[in-house]
Every structure is written in structure tokens, then in C-alpha cells.
Amino acid sequence: MRENTRGTVLAALLRSRPASRKQLAEATGISAATVSRTVDNLIAEGLVHEGPAIVEERRGRRQVLLDIATDDRVVVGLDLGASRTRCVVADMTASPLATMDVATPTDLTAPELAHWVADLARTATAHRWPHVRAVAIGLPGAVGHDRTISNAPNLPQVEHPGFVTACEEALGRPLAIDNDANAALLGEQRFGAAAGLASAAMVTLGAGLGVGLAVNGRILQGRRGLVGEFGQLPTGPHGARLETMVTGPAIVERAAEFGLELDGPAALFSLHGNAAADRVRARFDQALLMALASVSVACDPDVIVIGGGIAKSLRDALPTYQRRLRETLHVAPHLAYTVLGDFAGASGAVVAALHLAYADLGVEPASLAHLPAAGTLTASSLAAVSH
């Protein structure tokens, strides 16, 4: 006797779709009779549609393909960044319907920012707004279990106690909030460089150092949202914090100390044969290695995905970091470059929103941890719907 046949069947369909009743019965281990009845209910509720029959060179009645209904249910994923905000609208199969990429306004109060976010979601979904079932937001701050936000120096408004509830009220939908690195990890884990890996980590290098950790398909959060705040580690000389050596502003600052005027952090990595640049880079490398090693021993991920603005400059050097990490620890996780790039965070937020939406439909959390598994959301499918 099963606890939640309905959720199990829905999860199986979401995992490999489209699928016939027979395939679902085999995938779930539930009897064909029960699957058939359950599918009838799901169709009656409008959650699932019958598709065309499979045409085979075989005898017998043909399998009728089933798929998740995509007409009247939509979710929104938002990546609220310090400089830019990205938004992805997707249906219940995680197929993107629209994307947006706009500058984040800098001079808004917390309530104003909440309304700006809600308006952005409404604009992005357009006529589909009434069909939005859930929204998720990733933002550059530590999010606790009680949804209090702290340590968001690059977007201080979100730390305001009323920000989250203001968003929720302005949206009028179930809302999930998480750290942007966690959101990016969720995206990479479902559709990107960590696809199908239950244990993975994400390191984003940009205005700040963001880290997300996932174990057994679940993102670690912690009561106070302290998980992933590796930037605070006192690892440098005289107890200097890690983020004073690997973030964009810090790189420019360190270079200036060595008499090097950089246009931006990326400039450091295009200088070759410059002694001062080499010394700044050596310090950066040492600090990054420390961060990667810490992440490795924190959760033993199968892969560490590197993303964020500075990641572009490091892409070619990844094998070198990989080698040094392996020298430091005897066994080391694989290093991979982000696949979803700038939209990793928003894509992960889509996944979080889908989790909310499916939880409402009776899919239990254990199944959600691996959903959606199909690669419907990809860099190219995103590009196809962007304007």
C-alpha cells in the first residue's frame, strides 16, 4: 500500500515525459490498474493531457502518450542581483516561456523594491499572470529558515524585515526565497553542469563570493542561512577574510596596493609577464584554492560549478585549479564551468517555484528533490524565448 500514488505518478511523468500509462506503471512499480485510475483523475483535474499514440511497427494496441498540461499553470523564477535582475517564466515542465534581463534600480526603499519585483514578474508573464502558481526569488544575501535575510551588503534593502512579506503580498502567490548561489546551484543541478548529480556545489565569483552546497539532491540552508558564507573565513595573513581576496572589487583594490591600476577585475587575467599582476594573481589563486578546498570538505560534492562575472576569466585555468585542488586533498571533486551562465540563478529559481507548485499538487518533497530531471530548460531554449 502506497502513501501517495498520485504524487508518485506525477513525479514519474515529470521525470521522463511524455510517457504512456504502461511506462509509468513500470517506472513506479505501481500496478497498471492503479496507474490507469490515477491518470484518469489527473486528466480530469486538467494536470495531464493525452497526446498522440506511439506509432510502432508492432502488433497490438498502441500506447497513448501522456504529458504534463502546460496551458494553465506557470511559475516565475527571479534572480535579484545587485546590478542586474533576471527573470524566467516557465510552464510546469520547466520549458521557458519568456525571459527578462533588466538593470536593478539602485535607489529604492525596501517596499518600493518589493513592488518593483512584483511588477517585473507581472510584466514578464504578461497575459499569463493569472496562471502563475508560484514565484521564487534568489538574492545576494544569507536567508535563514525563518526567511530573515542578513549579510546582503550589495543589496541592503532586502535585509529589511518587511521585504519578503511585502513581496509576497504584492505578488499574491506562494513565494520561495533563497540565496542567489543556492538558486544558481539548483539550476545547474537540474539543467546544467551538475545535472543528475545528487551532491554538488556552486561557487559564484562576482561582487561577492557566493557558495551553495547540495547533498542528496537537497540544498543545505541552515537555520541562520550561514551555510555558504565562506567569504567570512579568516584565512589570509593577519586574519584577512577570504572575500577580501577573491571578489571583483577586492581584486582591483589588491592590485592598486601593488601599484597596478586595473579597469576591472577581468583586466588582471589578461596581463601576462607583469610581476605585480603575477603576485596579485598568486594571492587570488591561493584564496580561491582555499575556498574550493573548504567547499570540498564541507559536503564532498561530485562537482563544484564555477560561475559569476569573474568565472569567465578563469574558464581556461580550471584544469590548473583542478590539479592544485587534487594535490591539496587526495581526492577532489570535479571543477566545471557554469552551463547556464548569467541565467543560472533565475533558472534555479524556476526550479524552486516548480517545487512550490508541485508540492501544492501533492508531490511529496522526496520526489521533488530530483525534479524536474528532463533537460527542457537549456541555454538555447532560454535564448529562443528572450527578446
Added chain:
Amino acid sequence: MRENTRGTVLAALLRSRPASRKQLAEATGISAATVSRTVDNLIAEGLVHEGPAIVEERRGRRQVLLDIATDDRVVVGLDLGASRTRCVVADMTASPLATMDVATPTDLTAPELAHWVADLARTATAHRWPHVRAVAIGLPGAVGHDRTISNAPNLPQVEHPGFVTACEEALGRPLAIDNDANAALLGEQRFGAAAGLASAAMVTLGAGLGVGLAVNGRILQGRRGLVGEFGQLPTGPHGARLETMVTGPAIVERAAEFGLELDGPAALFSLHGNAAADRVRARFDQALLMALASVSVACDPDVIVIGGGIAKSLRDALPTYQRRLRETLHVAPHLAYTVLGDFAGASGAVVAALHLAYADLGVEPASLAHLPAAGTLTASSLAAVSH
């Protein structure tokens, strides 16, 4: 409709025992009728016994107390250390029945050590050996998901590929293997300084640096057992590893570099007003702070329990470390001194063995994560059965 009434009832009884049928019905939310029927089955199987009725100054039929049967099922927890091996025999309620504390033989091959361990378990349980349902061993090495053991410099025999299977065969019982710090954490989390906290960490300072992390009541392990290998972090000057600054042998070595001949690591902490000692201590403090901060951002635990041989010397300084940790991170977990002391590892192994035994009886893993919750295994109950 429930998936596993039997396991739920058993878990509720284990969590607060003894209890009447009525109390179990209230605790689980299952109807009194079903609880009554389930209890009948458990009694028929010999897993549960009826006890005396509660005598109350009230009208009505008296509640009959039920308790876990303790006669014919026992488990063994072992802490296989580099220098000493500790063993705790306990019944299904986690009440200790016997303890042992013997020197670990130093010159055995892997198969010999496996047999020595099995003999120790047999000796400790004595006439109850036939009733042993499960055994768990904590050892000073990294244990992967496939039970391969690596990074065990202080007890290299256990790295031998055949060691675990040799143990299992010699014992003839279901066997759980884990890192000793993980085992100690499991002990502290059920019966010690982290009792009742779903999220906790353990740092053991001794011949090596051991770290265990727990999130949502589950110990993090990782596929390769890399979780907790914080000693490998390249955090010191010139990339020196963390464990070259906080472990017992390392402290003596560092002191010698400063011209200080120590009898043992503890001697460092009893020297006052000695300039060289102060400098060695400052380095130790810095490294320990780094370890504590890394642990904090790795899983955001509610408490970090400090144990191991060197912990005794740090007990009075814990508030100082607590203050420095809070200065480093804005919010920080609480630091606590081990409650179970030398027997934390073996006690945790008892918990792991109980999990195996109860899983055999149909209690699902989700319930196990919080079991046993009652404080039956304490320092004094251990002392009462030691010889």
C-alpha cells in the same frame, strides 16, 4: 491512510517511553483502535512488553504502560581508536549493559585486527552475544559511501580493502562503519551536548583533527568520505595544512621549533607568561578559529561540540573562542564541551547500531533520524556498568 503504522508506533514509543496506548495514539495522530491493534502485534512479536498500570487519583480504567522489550535484543557500539578502543553494549532502549576500554594492539595486520575487534565485541557482550542484532564501528579514517576507507594515517590497517568485510564476517551481524568524529557527533546529538538539536557539528582534537557535520538530524557523509577532512585545508602560511597546527603531535613539534620542549600537547596550555608558549598558542588559536569558522559556514550548526584529548585543555577557554568566533562571523553557533567524553564515539556507534537494528524491524529512516531521543545513555549510566 498511513504507510508504516508499525514503524511510526515503535518510533513514538522509543521516543518517549514508557507510554500507554492512549499516549501513543495522541503522539502519532493514529486512531486509538489502530494503535491498539498494532501494539497487539508488537507484543506478539516480543518487541514490546506490557508494564504496570499507572496508579492515578482518578476515576476510570487505568492506562497500561508499554515499553520496548529489552531481554533478547542488544547492539554493540565500538570506537576503534589509534591508541584505545572503547566498546559499549546496549539494549534496544539504548541503556548501556556493559562497557570496555582497552588499548588498541599496534602490530596487527588488517585481518588480525578485524578478528581482534570481533573478539572484543564477543567478550564485551559475553552471554548476550547470541542476542546481538547489529554492530557499529567508528574509526579514525574517511569512510565513503561504498565503505572504502581512506586517510587513516593513525590506524592504517583499516584502509585495507578487506578490513570491513573481514569484520562483518567475523561478527556475523549487520555492521555499520563510520568516521569516529561522525560517531561521536551521533552520540552527542542523542545523549550529550547537542541533544535534541537537528543541526550540530563535532570537532575532535587529538592525534588528528576530526570533524563531523549533521544537518536535519542526519550525518553528512559524502561519496568519498571527504566530508569533515578539514585538517587538509591549506590555511597556514605557505599553504600549511590545518592539521599541522592543531593536532597533538603538531603542537609539540611547533613548540620545539620555538625552542620549547613539551612533555605533551597538554603542557602547552599550563604554561603561563612564557613568550614562546604564547606564540605557539596564538598560532594554535588562529588555526582552531579557522576550523570552527569553516565548520560554521559548512552547515550552520546550532552547536559545535568540542571533544578529543586536547579538548580538556581548552575547556575553560571555550568562552574566549566563542567570542572570537562571533567576532569573525556575525552570527555564530554555540560552542559546547563534550558531555560523553571518551565514550562519545562508542555511544554514537551504539546509536548507529540501533538504527540498523530498528531498520530491520520496519522503522523507516525518517523516524530513525531522531531516535532514540530519551536520555537513557548518560555518563553516569555508562559508569554504572563499567568495570
Added chain:
DNA sequence: GACTTTTATTGCACCGTGAAAGCAAACTAT
């Protein structure tokens, strides 16, 4: 000894499930 109160057990109906039988829809052989 009748009444009240509380706990445990039993009777009964409900519901979800799987096995097996039945039905539907395709191809194949005569």
C-alpha cells in the same frame, strides 16, 4: 450495587490497491 469516568477492544463500513478477467485496438495469417 448503580452510576460515572476513562481506557482498551470490537464491529462495521470505507477506501485504495493488485490480480485477474475483460475489452479495445492494432497487426498477421489464411
Added chain:
DNA sequence: ATAGTTTGCTTTCACGGTGCAATAAAAGTC
């Protein structure tokens, strides 16, 4: 064409676990 075969879906039926409600049991109180 038409019967036969194969395969997928649906229906029938019996089973088992569950909760509600009635009943029994065990205590105190009048």
C-alpha cells in the same frame, strides 16, 4: 475479408489496513 494474435488499457473483485462508533473493561464515587 475474417479469424487469430499480440499488446495496452479498463473493469471486476477480493483483500487488508484504517477510522468511527459502539461496546467492554476497569477503576472510582455515590
